[in-house]
Amino acid sequence: MKKILPTLDLVMLSLMIVSLPSLEAPKNIFLVGFLVTRLITEVNQFKEGKKLWGGWDSLFATIVFTALLTTIFAGFPGLEEWKGYKVLLTAILTGWFLSRTYYSENEYQLLFKLIILSTIPPLVWGLYEYLVIHSRASLEVHSVGHVNHSAIYLVMIFGASLAWLLSHLNAKKEKVTLSWQITLLGILSLLFFISLIIGESRGAFGIAVILAMMLCLLLPLKKYIKLFGVLFISSMLILTVAVNAPIVKKQIINQENNNVLSARDRIWNVSIEAARFHPLLGIGLSNWHFINLDQLKKSVEDRGEIFDSRIYSFQGHSHNLYLSALVERGIVGLFVTFLFMVAWIRHLIKTFQWAKKSIGRTYLWGGSLSAWVATFGIGFVNTTFHHEHAILACLFLGIYLSYTRLFLKTK
Structure with a gap:
């Protein structure tokens, strides 16, 4: 099995690369296959005393x-x-x-x-x-x-x-x-x-x-x-x-519509304000699109500032x-x-x-x-x-x- 692993992980990686831009399910299957094969290899190397670790x-x-x-x-x-x-x-x-x-x-x-x-x-x-x-x-x-x-x-x-x-x-x-x-x-x-x-x-x-x-x-x-x-x-x-x-x-x-950044400036305003919610560890990966106007309004008004909904835009991500x-x-x-x-x-x-x-x-x-x-x-x-x-x-x-x-x- 140990002799097969180096070839197997290369095959899995190659198949994943071929599938990556084309086929969703095979990409995921081969990617998992590569990661699992590599993990087994890493465990075997650790048991053999090969403790490679770098910066x-x-x-x-x-x-x-x-x-x-x-x-x-x-x-x-x-x-x-x-x-x-x-x-x-x-x-x-x-x-x-x-x-x-x-x-x-x-x-x-x-x-x-x-x-x-x-x-x-x-x-x-x-x-x-x-x-x-x-x-x-x-x-x-x-x-x-x-x-x-x-x-x-x-x-x-x-x-x-x-x-x-x-x-x-x-x-x-x-x-x-x-x-x-x-x-x-x-x-x-x-x-x-x-x-x-x-x-x-x-x-x-x-x-x-x-x-x-x-x-x-x-x-x-x-x-x-x-x-x-x-x-x-x-x-x-x-x-x-x-x-x-x-x-x-x-x-x-x-430019003619005075929207050079395609509303990105307003999207960024959402992020800048939402960053105040939980500044150290954040709101959680992929949770940006759960931010809403009421949360922004409360955050702004809690600082004693006037809230203007027109400067914000929500488009799914930051x-x-x-x-x-x-x-x-x-x-x-x-x-x-x-x-x-x-x-x-x-x-x-x-x-x-x-x-x-x-x-x-x-x-x-x-x-x-x-x-x-x-x-x-x-x-x-x-x-x-x-x-x-x-x-x-x-x-x-x-x-x-x-x-x-x-x-x-x-x-």
């Missing part, structure tokens, strides 16, 4: 424990806090257990590529539903769902695919030739980028442009390739505005990663979120010079950076790190953490 293990454990604490002592008890905890726990355990795996270099790289390629079928189907048969009002990646969730997912995939492309244009090469692989990767990156334009999520599109610029400027490319990349991305941005694409029309309409953490998990949750964010980017900065030395390292680094930028960048205007895109972010993080743990000393 990232402590951080993951802190996230799990503090989230549990805020769930047990939720300010709005008996609602959906345990459901919300399960969602967060699933993503964190995926990243945590994956960071402790012992795969080969080729296996980590194949997992990375599988993540990107498995997005193509549900994306093509989503484009067909939206543009051809008009069965959907917006572009959605099948199992990822809601247009904003799909956009967050696609930003990570776009960044990772672009990093994959750019890694093959490494500056160390004396001459860069246009091979079939580079051509296909270019088409793939363009498909994901155009899909973000079609998806009409302004926050996701803006972060995708910033991410693309970052990758072009940071990765080890010849100067003329960097210049071409920046000019190409700029041209795509200008073209999007010039043809008055739907994403641009949406922004213009919002539309901000940081405010969500503050309201649902309190100051404790917000602190841990910042800790997670800083530790992640610190690891990327620390390993950057090493990662630039080979193609495989470069795109694994780029995938992890893409997940960080999408999660914490789009997080200013939407509730990121949720369901499929949280799992995806943890996949990119976990793969890179494990890869660097095993191979960082390699020159």
Whole structure:
């Protein structure tokens, strides 16, 4: 059985990755299969005296424990806090257990590529539903769902695919030739980028442009390739505005209606006021949509201030990663979120010079950076790190953490 476990957990993980953007039930089955298999492996290793523990293990454990604490002592008890905890726990355990795996270099790289390629079928189907048969009002990646969730997912995939492309244009090469692989990767990156334009999520599109610029400027490319990349991305941005694409029309309409932020400022006002209810541990994960106007009114009037219902809007969730953490998990949750964010980017900065030395390292680094930028960048205007895109972010993080743990000393 012990000999089968390493292969079994890799198979379960691979099947989960393939199912993640496409099939809800199989995704959950294979994810549980991976976590259970890894847990058995961890128990066996502990019995054998292999007590691997590092700084990232402590951080993951802190996230799990503090989230549990805020769930047990939720300010709005008996609602959906345990459901919300399960969602967060699933993503964190995926990243945590994956960071402790012992795969080969080729296996980590194949997992990375599988993540990107498995997005193509549900994306093509989503484009067909939206543009051809008009069965959907917006572009959605099948199992990822809601247009904003799909956009967050696609930003990570776009960044990772672009990093994959750019890694093959490494500056160390004396001459860069246009091979079939580079051509296909270019088409793939363009498909994901155009899909973000079609998806009409302004926050996701803006972060995708910033991410693309970052990758072009940071990765080890010849100067003329960097210049071409920046000019190409700029041209795509200008073209999007010039043809008055739907994403641009949406922004213009919002500006004309004096609603530039799509009511997010009023949604954020709800979060800012609700954060006063239970400041230390919050109201409980996934309990934001149980906040009501009467609670806000009482909170405002108890301070002796005049309540104005017009400055508040309720749309299901906070539309901000940081405010969500503050309201649902309190100051404790917000602190841990910042800790997670800083530790992640610190690891990327620390390993950057090493990662630039080979193609495989470069795109694994780029995938992890893409997940960080999408999660914490789009997080200013939407509730990121949720369901499929949280799992995806943890996949990119976990793969890179494990890869660097095993191979960082390699020159």
